[in-house]
Amino acid sequence: MKxxxxxxxPRLGNQYHDDRLLRSYLARxxxxxxxxEIEPELxxxxxxxxxxxxxxxxxxxxxxxxxxxxxxxGNRVDRxxxxxxxxxxxxxxxxxxxxxxxxxxRHAAQSRIHQFxxxxxxxxxxDIYSCPLAMTDGAAATLLASGNRRLxxxxxxxxxxxxxxxxxTSGQWMTETIGGSDVGRxxxxxxxxxxxxxxxxxxxxxxxxxxxxxxxxxRPEGNxxxxxxxxxxxxxxxxxxxxxxxxxxxRLKDKLGTRKLPxxxxxxxxxxxxxxxxxxxxxxxxxxxxxxxxxxxxxxxxELMRRGLxxxxxxxxxxxxxxRPLAEQPLHADTLAGLEAELEGAFHLTFLLAxxxxxxxxxxxxxxxxxxxxxxxxxxxxxxxxxAVAVASEVLESFxxxxxxxxxxxxxxxxxxxxxxxxxxxxxxxxxxxxxxxxRQRALAPLVATINAAADAGDHRELEVPAGAARDATAAxxxxxxxxxxxxxxxxxxxxxxxxxGRALELALTVRHARWALDAGGDRxxxxxxxxxxxxxxxxxxxxPPVAAAVATP
Ligand code: MFK
Numbered sequence: 001m002k003x004x005x006x007x008x009x010p011r012l013g014n015q016y017h018d019d020r021l022l023r024s025y026l027a028r029x030x031x032x033x034x035x036x037e038i039e040p041e042l043x044x045x046x047x048x049x050x051x052x053x054x055x056x057x058x059x060x061x062x063x064x065x066x067x068x069x070x071x072x073x074g075n076r077v078d079r080x081x082x083x084x085x086x087x088x089x090x091x092x093x094x095x096x097x098x099x100x101x102x103x104x105x106r107h108a109a110q111s112r113i114h115q116f117x118x119x120x121x122x123x124x125x126x127d128i129y130s131c132p133l134a135m136t137d138g139a140a141a142t143l144l145a146s147g148n149r150r151l152x153x154x155x156x157x158x159x160x161x162x163x164x165x166x167x168x169t170s171g172q173w174m175t176e177t178i179g180g181s182d183v184g185r186x187x188x189x190x191x192x193x194x195x196x197x198x199x200x201x202x203x204x205x206x207x208x209x210x211x212x213x214x215x216x217x218x219r220p221e222g223n224x225x226x227x228x229x230x231x232x233x234x235x236x237x238x239x240x241x242x243x244x245x246x247x248x249x250x251r252l253k254d255k256l257g258t259r260k261l262p263x264x265x266x267x268x269x270x271x272x273x274x275x276x277x278x279x280x281x282x283x284x285x286x287x288x289x290x291x292x293x294x295x296x297x298x299x300x301x302x303e304l305m306r307r308g309l310x311x312x313x314x315x316x317x318x319x320x321x322x323x324r325p326l327a328e329q330p331l332h333a334d335t336l337a338g339l340e341a342e343l344e345g346a347f348h349l350t351f352l353l354a355x356x357x358x359x360x361x362x363x364x365x366x367x368x369x370x371x372x373x374x375x376x377x378x379x380x381x382x383x384x385x386x387x388a389v390a391v392a393s394e395v396l397e398s399f400x401x402x403x404x405x406x407x408x409x410x411x412x413x414x415x416x417x418x419x420x421x422x423x424x425x426x427x428x429x430x431x432x433x434x435x436x437x438x439x440r441q442r443a444l445a446p447l448v449a450t451i452n453a454a455a456d457a458g459d460h461r462e463l464e465v466p467a468g469a470a471r472d473a474t475a476a477x478x479x480x481x482x483x484x485x486x487x488x489x490x491x492x493x494x495x496x497x498x499x500x501x502g503r504a505l506e507l508a509l510t511v512r513h514a515r516w517a518l519d520a521g522g523d524r525x526x527x528x529x530x531x532x533x534x535x536x537x538x539x540x541x542x543x544x545p546p547v548a549a550a551v552a553t554p
Contacts, residue, residue: 016046
């Protein structure tokens, strides 16, 4: 039998040039001279992401990191051999300054936007190499904030180096068998001997175990229980011969996704370590890492959505069914438009974190920026992660059976997205964190003010409905908080509260951008996304409930 038809696979172009949303956001937010200066870097990363790296990723699809515990002569070596994409990504990350850009601060308050744009372009083609980079960024910020100048001067130049030979990554060793969320119960002990501090215990979920250093929580002997009794330590993982320093990698985890990422169970058996700061309040000290990796989580979520949509959109132009290309089928086009709206909302919320971080780190904060960042970080992490999973699932479906077949390279999008709501604080842990910040730190007022100001900035006849939906949802969430005094009822509603406020913020920021885009040149795509997010134009729900329907009700 002769089979004539062969389906063309989806193709990617330059991922910077093809990105309407990124380019229009940067045009709005950056001074023209900054935009001009960074554009060649972004275009180069976009070219790599859609070309060289994407090809390498497809070719290297089935390889995984390999743990070798003993050498041929019986010596314990605990070596992890990364995949080809990871080796390439490590070098490129250093040279392109994926971490360094935030610390060189060449563009003052805009430096984090610059860095987030690079991460966004780099992430989907590098098999979650963003994980060690996120922790490296968090470790650099933590060491710089610690006041421990000696340690910071020794380690931070490696973490922020652009020289691949001198570039180090950092791990973050918190999770133990006793739990990933309730970190205060950690059982790892720190003991001091004649040479200094040593750690003893088992870390159960250590991502990117090949890093040169790690920040680890341990309880100095005699300290009380709970998070306050933990201290934060820096571990240099290998000696000058590359041998592990009194630590054993027991095994790599057999995970649903992120399989290129060597996540390990490790045993610390007297591992030398240095205290980063005081010998207590370790959870408070590691919170700087948590907040930055949560922001990276959001960028990764947005980028995985963008990658899925880029592939699905290209494919819709190549694949015909029922007499015309999928792109011309109204229902298929409408489905992709719903995904585009999710991406746009998530993008604006994530880049709000970059704006806030950049202003704070450059010493140019606006009033309430710090409080707003504290509240917006768990919001962005929890909402974008949920959106990424939902979008990845729809993207696979948009390819029909091909989306379910491994060697198309598509299923990994869904598997890798599924980690985003789990690690770095689950949706519920972050919803409770937000509730705590709203209650104890009074972060509701700046959050509400930001949503309302962004909605007001969208003052335009065609944006009235979405802007109103963002304000109404915020008012409903505020009223629910005021009316709900029972602590259990507040906790039970915390997820719905967070999703409501998060979607209201995404919508308001999209409205603001849509207004700018209309004024700047008549681009109506952000307007369409805002209306879609608001459920404007009819009672039919989109991918996730329109914002007005998500309002927190008990
Ligand atoms: C794709 C790229 C991105 C991802 C790559 C990362 C890969 C890494 C993989 C992992 O390691 S995943 C594991 C991540 N684990 C978590 O995210 C832990 C989740 N659990 C929590 O976040 C809990 O809420 C927490 C551990 C913080 C609760 O512990 P405690 O001991 O009950 O802490 P508590 O009493 O809530 O807070 C202690 C102090 O820290 C308080 O300050 P004070 O001592 O001054 O009162 C808190 O205000 C402060 N704090 C807690 N969370 C904070 C924070 N401060 C600032 N920001 C935060 N987020």
